[in-house]
Amino acid sequence: MYTLIGSPATRAFRVVWCLEELGLDYEIVPAAPGGDDIKNVNPSGKVPALIVKNDNGDDDVIIDSVAICQYLADKHNGLTYPAGTIERAKMDSFIHLAVDEFDHACWVWAKHDWIYPEGLKAENVKPACALEFKKAMQHLEERLGDNKYVMGDTFTVPDILLGQCAGWATNMCKFEIPDGKVADYFKRVTHRKAFVKAMRVRNA
Numbered sequence: 001m002y003t004l005i006g007s008p009a010t011r012a013f014r015v016v017w018c019l020e021e022l023g024l025d026y027e028i029v030p031a032a033p034g035g036d037d038i039k040n041v042n043p044s045g046k047v048p049a050l051i052v053k054n055d056n057g058d059d060d061v062i063i064d065s066v067a068i069c070q071y072l073a074d075k076h077n078g079l080t081y082p083a084g085t086i087e088r089a090k091m092d093s094f095i096h097l098a099v100d101e102f103d104h105a106c107w108v109w110a111k112h113d114w115i116y117p118e119g120l121k122a123e124n125v126k127p128a129c130a131l132e133f134k135k136a137m138q139h140l141e142e143r144l145g146d147n148k149y150v151m152g153d154t155f156t157v158p159d160i161l162l163g164q165c166a167g168w169a170t171n172m173c174k175f176e177i178p179d180g181k182v183a184d185y186f187k188r189v190t191h192r193k194a195f196v197k198a199m200r201v202r203n204a
């Protein structure tokens with residue numbers, strides 16, 4: 001049984017989706033960013049965190065959604081490839097695409113839309129984020145080719161990260177997903193059973 005700290009409306013959703021894909025048992029402590037529940041385990045106050053019981057029965061804590069998803073994937077032997085293989089390196093580079101280009105554009109947009117106080121919101125940052133996101137869409141389209149998922153027929157951790165970021169991008173930032181291969185890809189990942197279950201958990 002894993003304990004996930006963080007509301008599923010945040011990046012914690014990635015972990016919920018990952019846990020559902022792997023068929024694992026978990027409970028959620030729907031802690032708000034910056035609150036005591038998360039600050040007790042992560043000094044930055046950022047969610048999510050995962051509490052894992054170690055062999056001595058003590059709690060270990062993993063912070064950062066990508067580290068958590070990759071830990072679960074490695075430990076439960078799904079959604080990934082063994083370390084030291086070419087497939088793993090290629091998969092990791094898609095993780096960086098998700099974090100550097102997708103997550104970054106949405107996160108900076110959010111900071112300049114509703115997170116920063118008025119005096120810190122800069123003009124033209126949000127259109128710049130929209131441009132960065134558009135470029136990321138082109139990069140994904142080129143790298144995806146005719147693949148079903150980013151690594152081919154196998155669904156892996158970066159598909160979860162990209163799928164969650166696409167939801168953010170369209171619902172929160174109102175960025176556009178181009179019709180064609182990329183839109184079809186996002187439809188495919190968000191029609192998975194585990195995604196639908198994770199959405200039910202999120203909306204409960």
Ligand SMILES: N[C@@H](CCC(=O)N[C@@H](CS)C(=O)NCC(=O)O)C(=O)O
Nearest residue numbers: 010011033045046047048064065066
């Ligand atoms: N790289 C981290 C980022 C975590 C993060 O920024 N989480 C947001 C909520 S989605 C948060 O807690 N923000 C509060 C803050 O930045 O102070 C991850 O992927 O888990």
